[in-house]
Amino acid sequence: MPHELMITNDVRDALARGSAVVALESTIIAHGMPYPDNVRTAREVEQIVREGGAVPATIAILQGCIHIGLSPDELEYLGCEGRNIAKVSVRDLPYAVAMKRDGATTVASTMRLAAMAGIHVFATGGIGGVHRGAEDSFDISADMTEFAESNVAVVTAGAKAILDLALTLETLETLGVPVVGYGTDEFPAFYSRRSGHTVPMRCDTPDELAALMKAKWEMGLRGGVVVANPIPQGSEIPADEIAPVIAAAVKSADERGIIGKDLTPFLLAEIAGVTGGRSLTANIALAKNNAEVGAAIAVAFAGKTS
DSSP states (O other): OOTTEEEOHHHHHHHHHTOOEEEEOSHHHHTSSOTTHHHHHHHHHHHHHHHTTOEEEEEEEETTEEEESOOHHHHHHHHSTTOOOEEEOGGGHHHHHHTTOOEEEOHHHHHHHHHHHTOOEEEOSOBOOBBTTHHHHOOBOHHHHHTTTOOOEEEESBBOTTBOHHHHHHHHHHTTOOEEEESOSBOOBTTBSOOSOBOSEEEOSHHHHHHHHHHHHHTTOOSOEEEEOOOOGGGOOOHHHHHHHHHHHHHHHHHHTOOGGGHHHHHHHHHHHHTTTHHHHHHHHHHHHHHHHHHHHHHHHHHHHO
């Protein structure tokens, strides 16, 4: 295990026993939600994982040290309003470590660090993917290529609805990444349960997903699994309602020249403003739902591999 990883005692003990551990990202804390909703949600998500029988491991970089698991004070530090916390993807990891920076990990970097620590289940909000207009901008999230690299199952409410979902699914297919609908035949669209795009495979129980993960990696098929878990029905914003809001936000970003890693936080903030915070409520609900499912899958996978 790389010496740069600072692993909390409860996570280290769980990994040594072969018990269930669920990785959690930190970008959703530092960049995905306003303070104090971000810190409160992070703590509640960790508690949901514990109640599900697994150990939460929120991943972040603090003063150049890679932390696998955070204390309550460290969660507060990451989420506190006004902190200059960089958004760190895989390409940024060596710089953040060498320069002793603080960094919030994205889906891609959380996957990589979770895999380095030996954690095989990660619960997040929504994954990145192919941005609209990528045929001109080439704006494709590093999450896509990381799914071909790290042996981690990612529980997600689909790809973020601001993306080109059809091209995102095509890219995952090209990379050989299983996209599994959890109790659904349709790929969810983050705020919405339905996207109009079918998933190529479906599992209805944590045990089925754990069996798929075990089979994939025992066959030597490297890379992750997308576990597409729809937002709870009572919390969703239907696709036909949120679509024009997203389109307006994308247009605004284009007019302002906002690109790269600044684009997603800008779009999410724009959407939250227009929806009167309803999108934030949906984001919190899906994050908690994914944590619950992630814990169940981690417990099932630990049972098959211990």
